[in-house]
Amino acid sequence: MTQDIDWTCAAEALDTNGWAVLPKLLDPGTCMRTTDLYDTPEHFRSQVIMARHGFGRGEYRYFAYPLPDPVQALRTRLYPPLADIANRWHARMGLDRLFPATHAEWLAKCHAAGQTRPTPLLLRYGPGDYNCLHQDLYGDHVFPLQLAVLLSAPGRDFAGGEFVLTEQRPRMQSRAAVVPLTQGDAVIFAVNQRPVRGMKGEYRVTMRHGVSAVHIGRRHTLGIIFHDAA
Numbered sequence: 001m002t003q004d005i006d007w008t009c010a011a012e013a014l015d016t017n018g019w020a021v022l023p024k025l026l027d028p029g030t031c032m033r034t035t036d037l038y039d040t041p042e043h044f045r046s047q048v049i050m051a052r053h054g055f056g057r058g059e060y061r062y063f064a065y066p067l068p069d070p071v072q073a074l075r076t077r078l079y080p081p082l083a084d085i086a087n088r089w090h091a092r093m094g095l096d097r098l099f100p101a102t103h104a105e106w107l108a109k110c111h112a113a114g115q116t117r118p119t120p121l122l123l124r125y126g127p128g129d130y131n132c133l134h135q136d137l138y139g140d141h142v143f144p145l146q147l148a149v150l151l152s153a154p155g156r157d158f159a160g161g162e163f164v165l166t167e168q169r170p171r172m173q174s175r176a177a178v179v180p181l182t183q184g185d186a187v188i189f190a191v192n193q194r195p196v197r198g199m200k201g202e203y204r205v206t207m208r209h210g211v212s213a214v215h216i217g218r219r220h221t222l223g224i225i226f227h228d229a230a
């Protein structure tokens with residue numbers, strides 16, 4: 001599942017754009033089984049109806065511990081290479097928080113700070129549903145990169161529902177990117193801020209992500225956030 005990832009390519013894309021696609025991270029069978037978890041309540045700690053909070057339209061569920069596979073495996077295996085990138089970013093941004101080498105150590109820090117609730121989630125969108133631009137910050141402890149895996153097949157399962165990222169640049173207009181994803185692809189992206197090398201040195205841009213309206217069908221996503229929630 002995670003052994004064939006081209007990390008050199010992903011790190012380069014993350015440094016340049018603040019996001020990178022990992023093609024075919026999950027196979028179609030795993031995508032289907034993960035989607036089906038949505039209707040198994042014992043895997044989840046809570047449900048959010050997005051319209052009730054002004055988050056958009058659609059719904060999602062936060063997984064409960066212990067996380068089922070492939071959620072636990074993705075969180076554990078993707079963390080170490082992402083922590084290398086996160087540490088480089090933090091150094092470039094002049095932030096002193098260092099991310100430990102393993103996800104278990106990072107979670108221990110979150111838990112000691114009272115961020116104990118698991119944040120991986122499954123999202124379900126139907127016709128007309130969308131996800132407003134947002135950031136997944138759940139406390140002071142923030143791991144600066146996260147992942148979303150598209151579990152449904154565009155064109156077959158749904159139409160519309162594009163993954164969108166915006167980048168707010170200091171004293172400049174924001175720019176948007178639409179991330180092309182097929183079933184099983186993951187997008188890694190900056191949770192909040194990332195460093196950009198400018199003419200006069202490094203500066204920071206602020207990222208937000210969301211999903212445009214689904215026109216027809218149903219779209220499911222698996223979200224992997226590496227910090228836990230307060």
Ligand SMILES: O=C(O)CCC(=O)C(=O)O
Binds near residue numbers: 148163220222
């Ligand atoms: O459904 C999506 O593609 C976005 C999900 C999301 O906001 C997240 O995983 O944090």
Ligand SMILES: [Fe+2]
Binds near residue numbers: 134135223
């Ligand atoms: Fe999100």
